[in-house]
Amino acid sequence: MKLKELKNRLNEKEKGCDFSLHRVSRFIQPSILLFLSKGPSYGYELIEKLKDLGFHEESIDIGAVYRTLRKLEKEGFVKSLWKTSGARRKRVYQITPHGKTLLRAWVKRIKERKLALESFIDFYQGGKL
Amino acid sequence: MKLKELKNRLNEKEKGCDFSLHRVSRFIQPSILLFLSKGPSYGYELIEKLKDLGFHEESIDIGAVYRTLRKLEKEGFVKSLWKTSGARRKRVYQITPHGKTLLRAWVKRIKERKLALESFIDFYQGGKL
DNA sequence: AGACATATATGATTAAAACATATTATTAAA
DNA sequence: TTTAATAATATGTTTTAATCATATATGTCT
Numbered sequence: 001m002k003l004k005e006l007k008n009r010l011n012e013k014e015k016g017c018d019f020s021l022h023r024v025s026r027f028i029q030p031s032i033l034l035f036l037s038k039g040p041s042y043g044y045e046l047i048e049k050l051k052d053l054g055f056h057e058e059s060i061d062i063g064a065v066y067r068t069l070r071k072l073e074k075e076g077f078v079k080s081l082w083k084t085s086g087a088r089r090k091r092v093y094q095i096t097p098h099g100k101t102l103l104r105a106w107v108k109r110i111k112e113r114k115l116a117l118e119s120f121i122d123f124y125q126g127g128k129l
Numbered sequence: 130m131k132l133k134e135l136k137n138r139l140n141e142k143e144k145g146c147d148f149s150l151h152r153v154s155r156f157i158q159p160s161i162l163l164f165l166s167k168g169p170s171y172g173y174e175l176i177e178k179l180k181d182l183g184f185h186e187e188s189i190d191i192g193a194v195y196r197t198l199r200k201l202e203k204e205g206f207v208k209s210l211w212k213t214s215g216a217r218r219k220r221v222y223q224i225t226p227h228g229k230t231l232l233r234a235w236v237k238r239i240k241e242r243k244l245a246l247e248s249f250i251d252f253y254q255g256g257k258l
Numbered sequence: 259a260g261a262c263a264t265a266t267a268t269g270a271t272t273a274a275a276a277c278a279t280a281t282t283a284t285t286a287a288a
Numbered sequence: 289t290t291t292a293a294t295a296a297t298a299t300g301t302t303t304t305a306a307t308c309a310t311a312t313a314t315g316t317c318t
Contacts, residue, residue: 174265190266191266198266216264217264217265218265218266219264
C-alpha cells in the first residue's frame, strides 16, 4: 500500500505542473522487443528490465506492459507459452522473425529520433539549424 | 491537391505496416517554445521551421500546430497579437517568462530521453545495461 | 480565370495513455 | 498464524491526444 500512495502523490505533482512530456508507454513496445531479442522472458521480468533501462518505477504502467505483450502476440511479433514448472506459473514470451524485423525498424527510427533530439539541444544551446 | 493525395497515400502505407512509432505531434510543443525563445514568430512560419528541424512535411499535422499555440497561450506560456500591417494578417506569438521556464524543463527531459535512446541503441548493438 | 501559396482554424473520429482495480499464489516476517 | 509483501497476469474506465478531414480568406503568379 505504501508504493501506491507514493505513486499517487507523484501523479498529483505532475498534474499541478501543467506539462506532461513524453510518457514511457510509447517506449514499452520497442523495449520489450529488444529484451526478447536477447532471450525469452515474461511480463514481470520485463518490467524489472525496464527499470534497468533507466525508467523509474512510477513511470511504468504495468497494465500497459501486459497489454502490449498480448497485442504483439496477436500480431505475430512474439509468441508465448505458459510455464508452470517453477514455483509460479508464468507466460513466457519469445520473439519471432517477424518481431525481429519490427525491432530493426524501431532501431532505425530511434536513431533518427536521437539525432532530432540532439539538434534540438544544440539549437537550444545556441547552435544553428 | 497534389500534396494531399501524396499525404493520403503515405498514410495508407503506414496503416498497412502495423507499427506506428512515435509521431511528431509530441514534439510540437517543445519545438514551438524553442523557436519562440529565439524570437517572435507565427503559425505558418513555425511550420516551416519544424521542417528545418528535420521533420518531413507529411508528418507535420498543421492543425496540431495551431491548436498547440492556442493551448500554450491559454496556459500563459506564450502570448499573441494580430499583426495586420504586412500583406497578410498573422497572429504573432511571443514566449513569456513562464514559457521559458517550461522550455528549460523540456530541455532537461529531452536530455534524459536522449540518454535513454542511446542506451537502447547500445544495448541493441550488444552492449550491457 | 485558375492554380498555388500564405495564413489560421475547427470538427469528428479513432487510438492511446493514464488511472484504477482484480485475482491468485507464494514467501517472509511480526 | 495471520498479516504483509512480493510475484505474476490481467482488464475496466476514463481522459487525453493523435489522426484525418475540412473550412475560410486573401494574395500572387501565369
